Amino acid sequence: MSVHKASGLWCRVRKGKRYYFERVVDDPEGTKSLDQWLEILAGREPKRSGGDLSLKDLCNHWMDHKKAKLDAGDLVQDTYNEYFHACELVMESINKELEVDRIQPSDFSRLRAKLAKRFGPVTLGKHIGQIRSLFNFGKKAGLLEREVNFGLDFEKPAAKRLRKQRALRGQQDFTAAEIKQLLAKANTNWRAMILLGVQAGFGNRDVAELTEAVIDFSTGWIDYPREKTAVARRVPLWPETVEALRNALNQHPGGSKYLFVGDRGRDYTSEKHTGNNRITGAFKPVLKAAGFPETGRGFYCLRRTFQTQAEECGDLVAVKSIMGHTPSENDMSARYRQRVSDQRLKRCVDTVHDWLFKQESDHE
Template sequence: MFKFAYDEGLTDSPLIRGRQFRPPSRSVLRKDRQKRGPKLFSPEECLALLRGADLQLRAMILLGLNCGFGNTDCADLPRSALDLDRGRLDFARPKTGIERKAALWPETVDVLRFALAERRDPKDAEDADLVFVTRKRRRFVRTTRNPDGTTSTTDAIAQAFAKARAAAGVEPGRGFYTLRRTFRTHADAALDQPAADLIMGHTDESMAAIYRQQIGWNRLEAVAETVRERILPDFTPPGEGKGPRPYQVGELQ
């Protein structure tokens, strides 16, 4: 901020920041993380959140767990990025424009179909292709400019998630973005970092990435299935076969 002020000519000389503006050391940050503990949701908490969410939020939670989506990712997701028949998502991150692809779980596909079927027409024409819109037919995360020149951001996803988290009895201190952390933590068990990075929308500056021209859908599906097995509980319903199967949409009610 101080450097910007000087570079733009808003101050006559560089401002002295003092030692209080120095970032904390890595050891301090490590100790703080250890004190706070890991920011994750357990499988039981994930299921409780899904059961307590409405249809649209449930679809967003699944995208967070399945694809590492954050708030803005869900808010800006266009319908054109989804191929529900093949269970695929192809959508560059709005924040960085970095390529991102993901294989969708059957549960994610099912809930997205229901959410799209009940979707209202957006109020603004520029939002016509969005997957999610609020009850007032607005974008879930939006930034507006105030008369005084400042900007303010409305994040309806964070608000809805906080209510669903409280209703589910999940301890506070972990927001919607924790779903993204939960996904990545379990995705590493697939032992395919390039595929996990592609799903997350992370850049890879290594020489290997320069030579690697593509990552097959089979690798993305393997990562997705690894995460799914660790997060979603399988069970055998009464009177139906001996093998386990994933829960269905109606069973989350």
């Protein structure tokens, strides 16, 4: 048993994990702390005197809970990474050794102020929701005797502010001419990724984690459950998209199971705990080469473009199916619907194809 000087707590390290016990001032001989250590060795969860639980301990319990859900298939890796990042954010602002029952509303106010300087209102709201879930978990799991007092300030941004932010961002889709402009400047990989975005609503993660195994080049279909939502996704591909995917596959350097690999031999996935991938940053030079600002619109705007144009087919169910949207729990039609016919899916993507290429063919 040793003393952790920064916190003034008795501690012990086992298999690379540090365990914290009583305050030295409250347990000068370490007797209570030793008893708690023996509880750990016996496979039981110890509890400090007075029910004290440090912020770091709470985060560890929460992530253990999320890891179990990840291992069971109830949580995807990106979401797990986002929860991990939320723990990092809160421990950057609040002393991780501080007992949770000593955290004050003023601590949450300072935390929110720091987050607001780093993130826009949408991301800020997401992080606040995740952090509140962390502390609410502590109460529900029986780790805390009472609910945490977040105070008056630790709330998500108001809906009005979010609407203003969306208005300031301006147009979040691409015109047909702009997409052709992007395709004209795109290399082999990016041509395929852009076409997947505009003809199938593929987002950043969808293209970053795409594998050859889910593409049937002979029939021109992609058929797989979307990783983010586990919703079945069956997509008829345009001839232009099939050709672009073949070209990307032919130039694949090897070394990655994913289809798209950058110039330096790295794919576009990320091992960082932010839940992000490398598509966002890598798309900026593509925008610049095509004459667009590097900020304002990103790769995900191609998904918005598909949604906007595909709805013109009049079959919103087919659009949602191709997008891989998660149906609402109250959507009984989605529960009973077993499939969407290939004819409906083709009509959906053909609507977008006509929008993008019909004007061009009419002049030929």
